[in-house]
Amino acid sequence: MRVTVIGCGYVGLTTSVTLAYIGHQVHCIDQDENRIRALQKGIVPVHEKGVSELLGEVKDHLTFGDWDSFDQSVDALIIAVGTPGKKNGDADLIYVESVAQELGSRLTGDKLPVIVNKSTVPIGSARRVESVVRYCRKNTGSNAPVMVVSCPEFLREGAALHDSFYPDRIVVGSQHDYAVNILRQVYAPILEQTFNEPGFFPRPDGYTLPAFITTTPTSAELIKYAANTFLAIKISYINEIAGLAERVGADIREVARGIGLDKRIGLPYLNAGVGWGGSCFGKDISALIHIGDQYDFEMLLSSAAINVNRRQRDEIIKKLQSALKVIRGSTIGLLGLSFKPGTDDLRDAPSLTIANRLIELGAHVKAYDPVAAYRIQNNEYGSNIECASDPEMLASGADALVLVTEWSEFMQLPYEQLGKLMRQKVIIDGRNVLDSGALKDAGFVYLGVGIC
Numbered sequence: 182m183r184v185t186v187i188g189c190g191y192v193g194l195t196t197s198v199t200l201a202y203i204g205h206q207v208h209c210i211d212q213d214e215n216r217i218r219a220l221q222k223g224i225v226p227v228h229e230k231g232v233s234e235l236l237g238e239v240k241d242h243l244t245f246g247d248w249d250s251f252d253q254s255v256d257a258l259i260i261a262v263g264t265p266g267k268k269n270g271d272a273d274l275i276y277v278e279s280v281a282q283e284l285g286s287r288l289t290g291d292k293l294p295v296i297v298n299k300s301t302v303p304i305g306s307a308r309r310v311e312s313v314v315r316y317c318r319k320n321t322g323s324n325a326p327v328m329v330v331s332c333p334e335f336l337r338e339g340a341a342l343h344d345s346f347y348p349d350r351i352v353v354g355s356q357h358d359y360a361v362n363i364l365r366q367v368y369a370p371i372l373e374q375t376f377n378e379p380g381f382f383p384r385p386d387g388y389t390l391p392a393f394i395t396t397t398p399t400s401a402e403l404i405k406y407a408a409n410t411f412l413a414i415k416i417s418y419i420n421e422i423a424g425l426a427e428r429v430g431a432d433i434r435e436v437a438r439g440i441g442l443d444k445r446i447g448l449p450y451l452n453a454g455v456g457w458g459g460s461c462f463g464k465d466i467s468a469l470i471h472i473g474d475q476y477d478f479e480m481l482l483s484s485a486a487i488n489v490n491r492r493q494r495d496e497i498i499k500k501l502q503s504a505l506k507v508i509r510g511s512t513i514g515l516l517g518l519s520f521k522p523g524t525d526d527l528r529d530a531p532s533l534t535i536a537n538r539l540i541e542l543g544a545h546v547k548a549y550d551p552v553a554a555y556r557i558q559n560n561e562y563g564s565n566i567e568c569a570s571d572p573e574m575l576a577s578g579a580d581a582l583v584l585v586t587e588w589s590e591f592m593q594l595p596y597e598q599l600g601k602l603m604r605q606k607v608i609i610d611g612r613n614v615l616d617s618g619a620l621k622d623a624g625f626v627y628l629g630v631g632i633c
């Protein structure tokens with residue numbers, strides 16, 4: 182089939198590469214010329230496992246261009262542009278609206294491709310896109326039906342291709358049988374798992390075929406927000422229990438396992454730590470709360486999840502205060518900047534909140550991150566964090582290290598040697614991934630999250 186994807190960000194690029202790999206002819210459009218030029222040369226502008234490699238493999242099936250390269254003779258047009266959060270929590274639809282206007286002004290004739298909304302958008306957005314496209318076409322004299330489907334994406338950064346090839350479900354919200362059928366055909370190789378597994382993304386053991394769920398557009402739009410909010414609530418819940426575990430003398434890892442093995446609860450997303458971050462959870466929960474406000478319906482649990490998450494970042498400062506007593510004049514080394522391993526994304530990263538708070542309190546903050554440091558060096562976040570080029574430079578003269586991102590290499594660092602470079606041997610394990618026994622034996626004061 183022929184598919185055009187509009188937007189070459191994480192979601193658009195991953196979707197394009199996946200659809201090209203499973204056999205479709207894909208064209209990807211972006212208004213950012215630099216991004217397009219880079220992608221045409223095979224340079225991937227984001228740090229995402231496997232995308233560069235697969236881009237090379239699918240080059241005969243995947244092309245990139247700007248709006249001038251738009252060709253409507255495709256089966257589906259997938260909108261995958263950003264929907265950043267506004268100050269009031271609402272999702273900003275400026276990019277979605279502008280794509281809808283472009284499509285309305287460019288789509289001609291009586292046979293239109295199905296328009297698929299993959300961007301995370303508020304309730305009613307499929308209908309809104311449909312009406313904008315129809316309005317912009319009103320002078321064409323054509324009554325061809327404009328079909329807009331809501332097909333939310335559930336991929337995780339750092340595991341984006343894996344999640345695209347092996348999803349749990351594909352959700353298609355539409356009132357048009359024709360459109361649902363097109364989506365079923367687009368996703369057929371994934372629904373039936375008929376594609377050859379890419380070398381570095383083997384099919385997970387025990388993987389079962391994904392469900393194809395058809396819903397109304399409104400349900401599909403709500404499913405996306407509800408899924409992200411549920412996961413964030415789950416993490417905030419375990420973090421709240423972690424706070425209590427510390428006070429009563431329990432170990433949150435034992436508690437999480439003890440409750441997570443109950444199949445009704447499940448183990449994933451029960452890792453206590455510095456809390457959730459990233460471009461999606463905070464933005465999407467705020468958007469859900471905003472939708473609730475519009476209906477005068479307070480989203481109590483969703484708001485609580487945000488509050489717990491905020492407190493979780495402050496807890497790291499409290500741990501440092503309890504270990505060091507005085508923060509002013511101290512040097513703190515952050516192990517990790519990205520909001521999670523496997524990505525260079527710093528959006529809503531706990532590291533930045535923690536660093537800024539420490540700087541406010543008079544500390545000097547250094548950080549080492551294997552991939553995301555360039556964003557601080559490029560001054561994208563305007564922070565006074567000093568970037569260390571390796572863990573030794575980070576530890577040198579530090580009063581404490583704080584592990585914020587659980588990059589696998591941090592589990593193997595020579596902490597005993599690093600400790601010798603430090604002014605005080607304090608380590609805060611913000612992800613509960615380090616060997617506390619070995620660190621204590623090496624003379625460190627070790628503090629985890631929810632661990633005594």
Ligand code: UGA
Pocket residue numbers: 301334335336337338339409412416449450451452453454455456457458459460461462520521
């Ligand atoms: C999240 C969802 O998991 C995806 O399903 C969704 O498609 C995506 O948002 C989106 O809307 O685009 P992502 O933000 O990439 O994906 O990252 P996750 O792996 O879900 O992690 C989110 C945050 O929760 C990270 O900061 C991570 O460190 C934290 N986390 C995760 C925990 O603190 N504890 C856990 O047990 C799991």
